[in-house]
Amino acid sequence: MMRRTFITSAAAAAAAAVLPGTATAGAAPASGGRTVTAIESGFVRGTRDQGVSVFRGLPYAAPPVGELRFASPRPAEPWRGVRDATAFGAPSLQGDYLPDSSEDSLFANVWTPGVRGRRPVIVYIHGGGWFLGAGSEPDYDGARLAARGDVVVVNFNYRLGALGWGLHPDLADPETGHSADWGLQDQAALVQWVRRNAPSFGGDPDNITLCGTSAGGSSTWQLALLPEVRRSIRRIVPISAKHVWTPASSMDPDESAAVYAAIAAELGTTVRGLREVPADRLKAAWEGVFSGPPGERAFRGGREYQGPVVDGHWMTGHDHALPTPDLPSMPVYARTEGSFFTTGPGYPYDGPMPGDEQELREKVREVLLKGAVEVADSDVEDCLDAYREAADADGLPADPVSLWTEIWGDGLFRYQILRLAERHAREGGAPQYLMEFAHPVKAPNSGTPHEATSKFLFGTHRLPGNSGDYGDGPLERTVSDTFIDLVSSFARDGSPSSPGAPEWPVFEPGSDTAMILGGEDVARVASPPKQRQLGYWDEAGWVPVP
Known part of the structure; x- marks a missing residue:
């Protein structure tokens, strides 16, 4: 003292x-x-x-x-x-x-x-x-x-x-x-x-x-x-929460322990001795374990990302297996989460894009192998058939790149975000406001990519490195200001509001209660679109159903 x-x-x-x-x-x-x-x-x-x-x-x-x-x-x-x-x-x-x-x-x-x-x-x-x-x-x-x-x-x-x-x-x-x-x-x-x-x-x-x-x-x-x-x-x-589940974005405890043991052996030390290894060597050894296609690695877990591991304290279970947080919440997802990876603005996937049916099947197999140890030909065909049927019924694009984009974004992001929001609406006690961020990027890119949200929440779509892809006209500034208003008012007193948006009700599945933010009308309240696509994942057994 x-x-x-x-x-x-x-x-x-x-x-x-x-x-x-x-x-x-x-x-x-x-x-x-x-x-x-x-x-x-x-x-x-x-x-x-x-x-x-x-x-x-x-x-x-x-x-x-x-x-x-x-x-x-x-x-x-x-x-x-x-x-x-x-x-x-x-x-x-x-x-x-x-x-x-x-x-x-x-x-x-x-x-x-x-x-x-x-x-x-x-x-x-x-x-x-x-x-x-x-x-x-x-x-x-x-x-x-x-x-x-x-x-x-x-x-x-x-x-x-x-x-x-x-x-x-x-x-x-x-x-x-x-x-x-x-x-x-x-x-x-x-x-x-x-x-x-x-x-x-x-x-x-x-x-x-x-x-x-x-x-x-x-x-x-x-x-x-x-x-x-x-x-x-x-x-x-x-x-755009990447909800954690194994094997896509986590390892089980035994496998995680085995990874550290393997790295220690490679570096000629014990697991405790990893505290003394130069940091760049430790990082390189870790990255080596998870390099290459998931199916060719020595370990099955962490196939797309190596996120938190269930340890009984910091993680008592994966997100789908636990109650939703008992707090007022505003879950947000991007309309085409997968376009971050498939159509632009270029990072982190540089191509090539699928141009025909054979290439599309191979690309979809690669997506499915991010979350499953084995993927049969029938799994690929079932996924593509479901998405083609949904595109035909809902008037959505069905070209190879569009289908690939939707499958990637739904499987790894949008499916669990929406299903957890629906479960919270049924079982949770705290108010929940669901948003779809739908403002499109500029051509030649397409869709509303994963991480487009941060540019508009922080107003950094205006930066020279962003404006060419995300825009910086009066509409983009209005969308950004409305996003800021909604989040900051929610942070202030739990009631999201903005002069640029209609009144936003608490989310109820099956009703017009989600805020759709972006596009020429700036903001509107509606039911979340593209629900038909998500039905495939309910039955596929690939991503855990909340």
Whole structure:
């Protein structure tokens, strides 16, 4: 206690030196200036521009390196003086997607209209298949959402890949006993950090909404099921959630343990010794295990993604087998989730696209092998027959690329999102607002891809690198503003509303209660479209039925 008092006093003195005449934290100078505020670890200095203060690279936990590799997150060390918070911290260790990634990566970023006040807080969890991404990506810049929504926006990094998502009993933390899902542990620690520090950024610690996309949407869901996190959050917005199930996006505990044992043997050490292996060698060995077609690997699980493993604490079961979170929720999905992978804007699938029936069958087989160990010719034909019948009945395109797109997006994303929403409507007690994001990308791309949502929630469709694909005209700006309004109002009091949207009722299956956002009419309330396609997965036995 004496040491902490000394550090805080020293930081206060330094802050007064930085901002003459400022005796307390929280001063907000004019546009283009600096803002200083005090968090639990010490004083931090961010930037202020166009009515928003930004604090980047804030440590929310100790670096998970050395003995803390595979450990539960520890508190960040306090500092003396005023810490510069004008630059992002390093992304979590990953491949070439983001440069300068590092194990020392547990940093948060905060955007706020002002460090005084009591605004709703939106905590955003980035996606990336549990193996890439960072809060510092331009798509997730929180300035527009914070300013228009009058909310505090927080995003952050968490451990990825071999360092973040797996299980082995020999990696048990001596203090907590936990031996799995370190990335999920990081996310839980971040939520508690936000709750403790929200007042320093003008946020309400009793009004925190979790939001995330793809793997981040999955984490949003799973964190809401954890008692220690559930008490700290008020609402959730899972967007395009990649719900976890094995073998598609997870391994069972025994197989996960076997993967770490195999990697240790390859690197000439024990599983405990993996804490001492150079991080780049560990990452390369992990990626080697999961490289190549799933059917040719030594392990059956984690066929498309290597997400959280059921360990009995952080994950007590896969999403379809557990109750839905007992919190007000706004699940969102993209109209054609699969077009992210098949028709553009180009990443992460570069082609070639199927051009005839034979190529289509092979591409559909590849999709089905992402979630099943064996796929028969009859499985491929049954899937294609069902989707052709649905396209014919509903007047949808039936060309090879369109069919492939719908099968990929429905099987891995849209099916479980909608079926879990329907189950919650039947069995859950908290209100739920379902949204289909339907704003199309620009030609030559097509559809409404997975992750198109983040560009419009954050208003980053305007960025030069995005505007060519997503548009930046008056319609796109209206769609983005409406999305921001709906999410920020939901975060404020649980009642989503916007001048650009009609009244949005609580979701009821079979009725016109879903918000369809995007397109020339901006927003309308209707029943979720393309329901006929989903009937195939109810009977296929491929993806678990919630």
